[in-house]
Amino acid sequence: MANILIVGATRGLGASLANNYASQESTTVYGTTRAMAGPSNLNEKIVWIPTIDVAEEGVGRKLVNQLGVLGGGGGMVESGRVTFDVVIITAGYFATEDFVNGPKWDEQVKMYTTSAISPPFIVHSLFRAKNITNGSKILLISSESGSITLRHEKEGGGNYGHHASKSALNMVGKLLSLDLKEHGIIVSILHPGFMRTEMTKGVGFDKYWDDGGAVTPNEAAKSLVEWAEKLDISKSGQYWAPRGPRDIGTADVMIGTDLPTPLQLPW
Template identity: 60%
Template sequence: MTNNILIVGATRGLGASLRSIYAAKQSTKVFATTRSNPPSDSEQNVSWVPNVDVSHPDVGQTLVKQLPSPLKLSTVIITAGYFGFETFDNPDWEKQVKMYTTSAIGPVFVVQNLVKADLLDKGSKVILVSSESGSITLRHETEGGGNYGHHASKSALNMVGKLLSLDLKDKGIAVGLVHPGFMRTEMTKSVGFDRYWDAGGAVTPDEAGRSLASFIETFDISKTGQFWAPRGPGDIGTAEPVLGSNLPTPLQLPW
């Protein structure tokens, strides 16, 4: 029996790593979205779904129309994201709108359309890639303020995931929020966070992808609506000051 995986945002960073990890598994078919045209070279058992942009109002319909029928997805992973750097002195309206739309609005329409098209069934998993930066509890004075749109849009995504988990629990569809880790990506480099890579224990997308894929294997309806760090507290600078020492891995994160 084929295991069908949908990865929304599969061209770079964590999404690209997850695409390769799942494509290498036997009896697994990966449906991978891209905002434009598919890359010219890709893994053998990957089907590209082009022109899917989670910041567009019709993202759900555009996605569903391009998926084959009949199809049942065992796992949906929404990795698409955008980080626009801000400070208190320089907040940015357009960046914030794009961050909220991409992180917290688009996923609702993706998941709702997949469910209404009967592409998800009892036992299916929906994984929303969030960030520890969206935890209000973990925000600590040592890290200061700023980055309003990024951090708050991840908090909004956490609420979206919680609400989706309530709506989908009776259908047997599990919804999880994850902090995949502090990663060495173009996204974190573009906002100047590469200067924290070494001190913050940043990992490659491949390392984060392997940890996340292993966590997804064990994730089920008993954890639906919860917020987890598959790699544990190692790259979360405020974990010990806020939550204490000897924290487990994986680590369930507070809202």
């Protein structure tokens, strides 16, 4: 039996990932929610871990404590402790910024905390509690927007917190991969694709959906599940776009044409 943990599982990509895994036989899915209970519109097999907010200090300790209360939830338990085959950290926050109106302090703090500060605390706590062990796979959902190489005047500046917090997450993922390699734990840093979500719509990016090749969260989730299944230690600490360059607007001018799928991204 496989155990999956989705951090940020209530909507968008996280919800699609939770539903996808929960539909598979012999798989137990744990999903975090900031609320007291998970949404009723998702697969009833999902085991919800309530009141987990990645923007709060102590989120890692709280997560493992909640897991201890939940127990195995039907999944594989080792000495009374659930061990995860795959952990996906996909919780995100996006606020737009531009140079004319200026950067936004509080919004940047929230973006950095959500994207780059909380993941090492979560991973460290899971490791210390032995919820991740040899063979576990950690997928950190980043974005091509975190690549410095891919930035170009074609798309301009602005959105400082969004881009820089994803760059910081990329660094966190690389460093975690070095720390966890000797323990046989894999860390994969991923651009899931440009998606048609409430988050991108909320910042006005829905006007780019058609021209930008945006996909549904279900389509992106399917690609990530397939990626996780084939992932091995040789790709740990690397930055990839499982769906290739199709929705990366600057790929052609910055790294060339006729690019492969999946595509390893430049930092």
